[in-house]
Amino acid sequence: MTTTTPFDLASAPAEARAALDAYVLALADDALLQGHRDSEWTGLGPILEEDIAFSSMAQDEIGHALVWYTLRAEHLGAPTPDEQAFRRDAAGWRNARLVELPRGDYATSLIRRTLFDIAKAIQYDALRHSAWPPLAVAAGKLRQEKKYHLLHNQAYVRRLGTSGADSHDRLQSALDALFPAALGLFEPTTGEAALTALGVVAPSAALSAVWLGAVRELLAQSGLSAPIATVAPDVGGRRGEHTDDLGAMLDAMQSLHRSDPEATW
Amino acid sequence: MYGDPTADADPSVAFGHDMPFYTRDWHFDPYHQRLTVARRGAPDAVHFDTEWGNWEVFIQEKRGEHHTHAGTLHAPDAEMAIMLAKENYARRGPCVNIWVVPEDAIAASAYEDADMFEHTTDKMYRDPAGFQGLRKKAQAGKERAGDEAAAGGNP
Numbered sequence: 001m002t003t004t005t006p007f008d009l010a011s012a013p014a015e016a017r018a019a020l021d022a023y024v025l026a027l028a029d030d031a032l033l034q035g036h037r038d039s040e041w042t043g044l045g046p047i048l049e050e051d052i053a054f055s056s057m058a059q060d061e062i063g064h065a066l067v068w069y070t071l072r073a074e075h076l077g078a079p080t081p082d083e084q085a086f087r088r089d090a091a092g093w094r095n096a097r098l099v100e101l102p103r104g105d106y107a108t109s110l111i112r113r114t115l116f117d118i119a120k121a122i123q124y125d126a127l128r129h130s131a132w133p134p135l136a137v138a139a140g141k142l143r144q145e146k147k148y149h150l151l152h153n154q155a156y157v158r159r160l161g162t163s164g165a166d167s168h169d170r171l172q173s174a175l176d177a178l179f180p181a182a183l184g185l186f187e188p189t190t191g192e193a194a195l196t197a198l199g200v201v202a203p204s205a206a207l208s209a210v211w212l213g214a215v216r217e218l219l220a221q222s223g224l225s226a227p228i229a230t231v232a233p234d235v236g237g238r239r240g241e242h243t244d245d246l247g248a249m250l251d252a253m254q255s256l257h258r259s260d261p262e263a264t265w
Numbered sequence: 266m267y268g269d270p271t272a273d274a275d276p277s278v279a280f281g282h283d284m285p286f287y288t289r290d291w292h293f294d295p296y297h298q299r300l301t302v303a304r305r306g307a308p309d310a311v312h313f314d315t316e317w318g319n320w321e322v323f324i325q326e327k328r329g330e331h332h333t334h335a336g337t338l339h340a341p342d343a344e345m346a347i348m349l350a351k352e353n354y355a356r357r358g359p360c361v362n363i364w365v366v367p368e369d370a371i372a373a374s375a376y377e378d379a380d381m382f383e384h385t386t387d388k389m390y391r392d393p394a395g396f397q398g399l400r401k402k403a404q405a406g407k408e409r410a411g412d413e414a415a416a417g418g419n420p
């Protein structure tokens with residue numbers, strides 16, 4: 001990967017600015033909704049120790065969302081992170097559909113988390129080389145936390161995939177159900193091509209290829225298979241086309257803010 | 266400009282491994298001799314769907330310092346124990362290293378023998394506090410000896 005001239009936001013054409021904003025918004029929305037969905041397990045985890053670990057990872061993800069929303073607020077003219085998170089209807093969200101789906105059973109949440117974390121690890125790893133320095137710095141910082149997330153997920157997927165028919169079958173069912181939506185993580189945001197030409201972001205198609213390789217490797221070690229050949233990506237999220245699950249999720253997530261916008265804690 | 270991310274010549278610099286970090290197999294490696302012992306001490310027959318063993322967790326806040334006991338958790342093996350210990354016991358304060366020890370590797374004294382640890386006579390000499398003021402006493406002794414020497418020494 002060769003380095004291009006740094007991307008200067010101030011002198012960038014309006015199109016590139018809008019494309020960058022859409023890209024960062026997708027990063028933020030993916031992280032917040034993944035974190036929020038996982039936080040639904042707090043107090044309900046399969047064992048106490050895992051409840052705490054999984055909740056902690058959910059908090060990590062919400063922290064990542066804050067980094068991305070703050071980046072938009074500081075550089076791209078977006079309102080405060082709270083306003084971005086709590087004053088937006090479903091049509092304004094740019095997350096992949098994967099992260100809005102209901103939490104399902106624990107196998108579903110674990111597999112979603114696994115597919116998500118591998119994708120984000122690859123994406124943040126690549127974005128460290130962004131020609132827009134604020135994006136490169138933030139990606140480098142968040143990448144570090146992905147190490148534990150990968151380790152956690154691998155530890156469970158390898159053991160559960162190979163330790164008995166019930167746990168294996170639950171993981172495989174979750175994979176089969178989630179794979180199309182996971183491929184949707186790589187649906188390009190509006191104007192992505194302009195940004196890749198400037199070296200600001202990595203092409204989603206290339207990230208997707210790396211992701212498939214990494215996912216296949218883990219699944220092969222775990223006695224599981226990726227239903228790649230048989231599925232088409234479930235896309236639309238990056239254009240604001242969402243399932244009804246997102247509306248219900250936002251009703252819950254935004255209810256406090258809607259009832260009292262000035263509430264603090 | 267971005268090319269093929271797989272051709273990235275700069276894999277995983279931050280972690281010092283020679284594979285991209287997202288394709289590496291992540292484990293808490295039992296590089297430490299004590300952890301190897303702990304793993305050997307773990308029960309052989311682990312049933313993932315039944316009761317897990319207890320592990321005692323020790324946290325080292327800074328390299329070179331003592332590991333201190335942080336708490337207990339359930340896990341099926343040493344690697345899982347460290348993985349869970351990270352978020353259960355090292356998520357707030359500083360930590361550079363974790364030990365986990367299977368509960369059945371610990372031998373303990375009996376509370377009935379607690380009287381052995383009581384001090385029935387004065388053992389202040391074992392306590393640093395018992396030596397407070399010693400320098401002053403020594404200094405006073407030297408001065409006294411000096412005075413006596415000036416006055417003609419000992420008979």
